[in-house]
Amino acid sequence: MKQSSRNAQTPPASLPVTSQLATLRDWLAFAEDAYARAGLALGQIATNAHDEALYLLLRTLDWPLDSDASVLDKRIAPAQRTALRAMLRRRVIERVPAAYITREAFLGGNRYYVDERVLIPRSYFLELIPAQLDCWLPQNGKGARRVVDVCTGSGCLAIELAHHFPNARVDAIDLSADALDVAKINVREHRLSRRVKLYRSDVFDAVPAPKSPAEKYDVILSNPPYEPSRICDDLPVEFQKEPRLALDGGRDGLDIIRKLLAQARDRLAPHGIVVIEVGGLRRAMEGAFGALGLHWLHTEDGSDCVCLVQAKHLLTSKSPAI
Incomplete structure (x- = not known):
């Protein structure tokens, strides 16, 4: 989970007057x-206020997200002003995450439905799945037949895996x-119901065991709950509105x-x-599982917080941690 630092300021009890705001630029x-x-x-869908606010304003007005700069000078009708003020009240006063207001989030070019039942999609796997997984697999990933996303939430990473491994x-x-x-x-909207199978299970507890070597996974991927409980207790309000089950490790x-x-x-x-x-x-x-030969995949921002374990290390390890 990527997030911004906590800000201790107290939200206002109400919004200032907005009747003077005539254009999108003003808003x-x-x-x-x-x-x-x-x-x-910030950090759930954007890392700066300008980008998130513009996204919310355009979505509320039902104007294209790829509008050019001329859209900033468009006049806002009275009914639109009412809708914009109501949206900003939810975001600023009630501290509702932007993605829960619009009921959507994006990974790359793919749109996903989200609401308060799931963690808002954000993951380094967006950059790593297409760029760094294949070289660890036979035939440069082309032979992958079984993959799994554990702690799937909205299903976004399972869908990204399905797009990347088409067979x-x-x-x-x-x-x-x-x-x-x-x-x-989301699986239905991406037309993947025949290839993506959903399981309700605590990790693999309720998932049928493989009956043959061919049914074993080429890739086991997970963005699990990994925040220590004490960290979850002190998250910003927006992040506390996400399901704790998806955060608390x-x-x-x-x-x-x-x-x-x-x-x-x-x-x-x-x-x-x-x-x-x-x-x-x-x-x-590293302290708990260093014996597994953890390999840390490089991310563009340098956080390098995704680790890879090869089967040859996992299957022969006698680590007491697992």
Whole structure:
């Protein structure tokens, strides 16, 4: 989970008067100022107030997101002003995350339905799946037939995997029935119902065991709950509106990761890989699972918080941590 730092400012009880705001440019300047005054947390869909506010304004007006700069000088009708003010009240006063207001989030060029039942999609896997996984697999990934997304949430990463591995069957696992209802919407909208199968399960507990080597996974991928519980207790308001089940990784953040690695032994093909996004737990991962030969994939921002484990290390390890 990528997020901005916490801001301790207290949100205002109401919005200033907006009757003087005539154009989208006026509303954008007003929104940016309101964001700053309220100290809103960012990072769920955008990293700066300008981009998030413009996105929300355009979506509320039902104007194209790819509009050119001339749109800023368009006049705002009275009914539109009412809708914009109501939207900004939800974002600034009630601190509702932008994606929950619009009911959508984007990974790359793909749009996903989201609501309060799921974590808002944001993951380093967006850059890593197309750029760095194939070289770890036979035939440069072209032979991948079985892949799985554990803790799938909205189903976005399972869908990204299905797009990247067009010949693979994709399993998508989550403990939350609510999250799987959202994932079902996205799988259907991306027309992948025949290739992506959803399972309600605590990691692999309720997923049928492979009956033959051919049914084992080439890729086990997960962006699991990995925030230590104490961190979850102190998240900004916007992040606390996301499902805690999707964030809280237990006392040290490793609860789900331990279980995933232990169960992956019997599910992973001999040539397969396990890839896990772990946030700020790199040192903890090295301490607990260093014997697995963790390889840290490089990310554009230098956080390098996604680790890869090869089957040959996982299957022969006697690490007490798993």
